[in-house]
Amino acid sequence: MRYEIPAPMLAKAVPAVPPAEKVPGGLLYEPKWDGFRGLIAWDGETVEIGSRGAKPLTRYFPELVEAIPELLPGPCLLDGEIVVATGPQGSQRLDWEALSQRIHPAASRVATLAASTPAMFIAFDLLAVGDDDLLAAPFESRRTRLEALLASVEHPLHITRTTRDHDAAVRWLAEFEGAGLDGVIAKPLTQPYAPGKRTLFKIKHARTADVVALGYRVHKSGSGVGSLLVGLYGADGVLRQVGGVAAWSDVRRQELVEELAPWVERDDSGEAVTAAGERSRFSGGKDVSFVRLRPERVLEVRYDQLEGARFRHTVQFERWRPDRDARSCTYEQLDSVAGYDLADVLR
Structure with a gap:
């Protein structure tokens, strides 16, 4: 099988964390990771990493290309964020500068940076698994299947944390900034995946x-x-x-x-x-x-x-x-x- 990588689903900015009861079907809140948007397609033979724009990211993250086939239990199409963390254990934070350096034309430099500043992939949506296309499924169902698929995966592949508690999401907005995160995302639970559409909500620290x-x-x-x-x-x-x-x-x-x-x-x-x-x-x-x-x-x-x-x-x-x-x-x-x-x- 070969997965067609769609345009990613996007978010529109709102000034504050919206209450779940204001949206039909409710909301699930996630941290907003400060990295490169990535859609990882693993068809059982090759790994491709698509991006929010037209630029493929596969060649820039060889450590992820190598790790994904070993970690995933089977073919799937994941949506998430590529991030780099730096700093000593116990006080690490996301490092945008280190991540941006990973986009380099020289293969030798790419290999060096893959070893010195390795990336992680934070998965937050599942668009296909095996022969099942999940784009039309509601987000709540996609999230449940994502959790089952990645239940036992290890670093550098992670699944983002979530909450249905509005107050917790508000705390995240303030607290997670200290770790280099960028805000909070609120996702309607009943929505299908809408490539290229701004149907999610993002709450950032700055405009x-x-x-x-x-x-x-x-x-x-x-x-x-x-x-x-x-x-x-x-x-x-x-x-x-x-x-x-x-x-x-x-x-x-x-x-x-x-x-x-x-x-x-x-x-x-x-x-x-x-x-x-x-x-x-x-x-x-x-x-x-x-x-x-x-x-x-x-x-x-x-x-x-x-x-x-x-x-x-x-x-x-x-x-x-x-x-x-x-x-x-x-x-x-x-x-x-x-x-x-x-x-x-x-x-």
Whole structure:
């Protein structure tokens, strides 16, 4: 048999842990792991690791490819998160930087990192087992079968913990951050698996978005990156500029020029291509031109709110996302703020 790896089921951001009684059929709460989303397909002969974007992750995690056939009792398709933990026993935490380093083009480097910073897979859903396709089954049923399948598996394969207790989930949101986790996920128990749909709920410690690096403006000093322009894809497939990232240190500005060099668009003579940037009433006579980048590099940013189709203020760089495909960076991921009457604020 050969499993077709679907697009993963996604979550929409909500401001607080929702009570289970607010959702028909109830909710199951899980920790939100801070790693790479991975869908592992083991067909009895080969292991494939799909990702949230278009980039396969199989070649980057040889230690998981080797361990999975030994640990799983039979062919299956798992949904979960690939994470790396570092630190001494008793005070380990998830290490995003160590995980992001695992995406490397050199096979020798991949092998070295697999030994020095080995990954774990945290399973939280079961999409198929043997010949049974479980996508249409309710999550409660899929979870029961996942627990039975992984009842006796060992490291580096784990099953995420869960609770039906709302108060416990609220505690997790605060407590698990100390271990590097990212928040809480709430999953409706009666839902089938919905590839690519945002039907789950995520509660994070900060409002973030994954955006595409479009270009950079040179710092006013004439050297280094002054600001990084970022964009999102609209429903029409058009990539639009939505804001910028600034506030780099002098050292970091110079480092970014080197880091971004492989993505700089160049003309036939090898010169960097520049473009005219957008002007606002605050621009005055400033030079708003920027060095264009191929729209391939993804970064996570923190933002406060969206105004129209753009971030209202300058956003803050959080981290690079080498696991994300640029085309997956759309407006759909952004929080939608519920309407509220100003009169009720003033009252």
